[in-house]
Amino acid sequence: MNEPVKIKEAARMLRGMQDLLILTHKNPDGDTLGSGFALWAALRALGIRARVHNEGEFPAKYGFMTGPYFERAEEFEPRHIISVDTAAVKLMGEKTAAAYARRVELAIDHHGTNEQYALSLTVCDPGSASCCELIARLIDALGVRMDTYMANCIYTGLATDTGCFKYSNTTADSHLLAARLIGLGVDFAQLNRIFFETKSRGRIRLEQMALAGIEYAAGGKIAMITITQEMLKRAGCDHSDIEGVTPIPRTIEGVELGVTLRELENGNYKVSLRSFELDSAKLCALFGGGGHKRAAGFECSGTPHDIKAAVVAAAEAEMAK
Amino acid sequence: MNEPVKIKEAARMLRGMQDLLILTHKNPDGDTLGSGFALWAALRALGIRARVHNEGEFPAKYGFMTGPYFERAEEFEPRHIISVDTAAVKLMGEKTAAAYARRVELAIDHHGTNEQYALSLTVCDPGSASCCELIARLIDALGVRMDTYMANCIYTGLATDTGCFKYSNTTADSHLLAARLIGLGVDFAQLNRIFFETKSRGRIRLEQMALAGIEYAAGGKIAMITITQEMLKRAGCDHSDIEGVTPIPRTIEGVELGVTLRELENGNYKVSLRSFELDSAKLCALFGGGGHKRAAGFECSGTPHDIKAAVVAAAEAEMAK
Numbered sequence: 112m113n114e115p116v117k118i119k120e121a122a123r124m125l126r127g128m129q130d131l132l133i134l135t136h137k138n139p140d141g142d143t144l145g146s147g148f149a150l151w152a153a154l155r156a157l158g159i160r161a162r163v164h165n166e167g168e169f170p171a172k173y174g175f176m177t178g179p180y181f182e183r184a185e186e187f188e189p190r191h192i193i194s195v196d197t198a199a200v201k202l203m204g205e206k207t208a209a210a211y212a213r214r215v216e217l218a219i220d221h222h223g224t225n226e227q228y229a230l231s232l233t234v235c236d237p238g239s240a241s242c243c244e245l246i247a248r249l250i251d252a253l254g255v256r257m258d259t260y261m262a263n264c265i266y267t268g269l270a271t272d273t274g275c276f277k278y279s280n281t282t283a284d285s286h287l288l289a290a291r292l293i294g295l296g297v298d299f300a301q302l303n304r305i306f307f308e309t310k311s312r313g314r315i316r317l318e319q320m321a322l323a324g325i326e327y328a329a330g331g332k333i334a335m336i337t338i339t340q341e342m343l344k345r346a347g348c349d350h351s352d353i354e355g356v357t358p359i360p361r362t363i364e365g366v367e368l369g370v371t372l373r374e375l376e377n378g379n380y381k382v383s384l385r386s387f388e389l390d391s392a393k394l395c396a397l398f399g400g401g402g403h404k405r406a407a408g409f410e411c412s413g414t415p416h417d418i419k420a421a422v423v424a425a426a427e428a429e430m431a432k
Numbered sequence: 433m434n435e436p437v438k439i440k441e442a443a444r445m446l447r448g449m450q451d452l453l454i455l456t457h458k459n460p461d462g463d464t465l466g467s468g469f470a471l472w473a474a475l476r477a478l479g480i481r482a483r484v485h486n487e488g489e490f491p492a493k494y495g496f497m498t499g500p501y502f503e504r505a506e507e508f509e510p511r512h513i514i515s516v517d518t519a520a521v522k523l524m525g526e527k528t529a530a531a532y533a534r535r536v537e538l539a540i541d542h543h544g545t546n547e548q549y550a551l552s553l554t555v556c557d558p559g560s561a562s563c564c565e566l567i568a569r570l571i572d573a574l575g576v577r578m579d580t581y582m583a584n585c586i587y588t589g590l591a592t593d594t595g596c597f598k599y600s601n602t603t604a605d606s607h608l609l610a611a612r613l614i615g616l617g618v619d620f621a622q623l624n625r626i627f628f629e630t631k632s633r634g635r636i637r638l639e640q641m642a643l644a645g646i647e648y649a650a651g652g653k654i655a656m657i658t659i660t661q662e663m664l665k666r667a668g669c670d671h672s673d674i675e676g677v678t679p680i681p682r683t684i685e686g687v688e689l690g691v692t693l694r695e696l697e698n699g700n701y702k703v704s705l706r707s708f709e710l711d712s713a714k715l716c717a718l719f720g721g722g723g724h725k726r727a728a729g730f731e732c733s734g735t736p737h738d739i740k741a742a743v744v745a746a747a748e749a750e751m752a753k
Contacts, residue, residue, distance in 0.1 A: 275596050276620075283610075290608045291604070299597075312686075319640055319643035319646075362629050
């Protein structure tokens, strides 16, 4: 894509709009919300009314974004619809998609899988680690001076989508933007504490229970944990807590394949594989599942004992190749 | 300090030296080793022989630094001694201090507490998050082109001392340097996996055992764990594993004071306090200990039950103020 040109085009479009609805993806993360609220604040600085929309609730940990927003939010009938960090219509959520998907004029995104559903313009740069990096450039193109609120929003997307600059998607540009945001007074230490160093009590309980039952196989190259419905009940966990526990087996020294079995409400098991060099997607395909090379999954019935034995046998065969 | 001038002066000194011993601090971390090996490589590029010295062993996880070093290391009788990231003579280790402390000509450091033990020049910038940031500037001042090996070493110190750019010591300059290092081909995703996403099996066992016994007080504002000698034996842990577990109680949502009791070999307890707003140093002073506002400790005798009760009583009194 010819990106700088498209950013300028997006800025020109936005300047001509009024009463915007900014769609964020369901199960919202730091990047979609950071993008949405930073853009809301920038438009507001230009006298353009906008609202940030999500199919569900805004999670409490993003209160530093939503607090100032709700103080100033205005009711109006949206005349223009745009989306941020949302690769596909189905990611908007059912109600949102039904109401607005066909009216999205501008989509700003960084997923290579963007479905190009926007009517007028899709600004999509898969080379950007976060959508917020594109929003920062859009704010510049709009001629808006970035304030600390916008900087905090942008930093949020940048930090959360890169695992705080840890992951391979981080670029030199990500760091250059972070340097600029620090210059703008972003409260990064406090934000990072919220995003990366805070676990719920339920999450702590679930971790403890899952680790108590950890099993190793293939001479320590495979580590497996099981999360049952009963454990979830006892721990008092929500979905995001489970997401935090799933990567743990792979973080253990010497482990090449981390396996997490999660009992579903219907009694089946959701099996999540995490690897480095081993192809998790290929392994999961053997069980009717799929995903990415380093993170894949499948669903199946059976006892944890049998499921683990089958995964270990398949993984050992693959490792022996 | 007049830092750019001092960096230039250090470069001038080093260019006139030959057969250098570079001292790193005991219990070496990523910053002291990254500083030492990056400087070794830069001096080598100038035809200056040097060795990196540590009182103990180089930990295996820094093999990407030590591997190429041991391949090329030469034996020689050191003629000049310098130190990196070492604030005090006692941090060199006993044997090292006895042999070399009085001969250190140049110290490069970033601790505000540097004891100014160097004979000729101390380059100390407490505003730098890592000593490696000073080494990067020194390499530039030496006129050496930074290669990927040096970049990996520098990144190591930068990332490990800032918690991968999470902590408040991170500066805009830290990010600008990271951007430059990525441009030099630093293998940051792999390095960060080693530093931040790998736990030993012993550490996993210790976490599980410690979390199984977690206790809350003050309506969830205090979380406490206990690590006994028996747990350490069962888990098969080393010192760095314990260090990784100590911060856990404070990471729990709603917790303002994290308390870790560790049974010592003599039967006493080392009590570590971690807080945000509450003054841990002040609390520890009540028990004859001390430290920083957010991280302090003390040693005492007694049963875990009584020690916890005393800490909770003191903390609740302080919270009520």
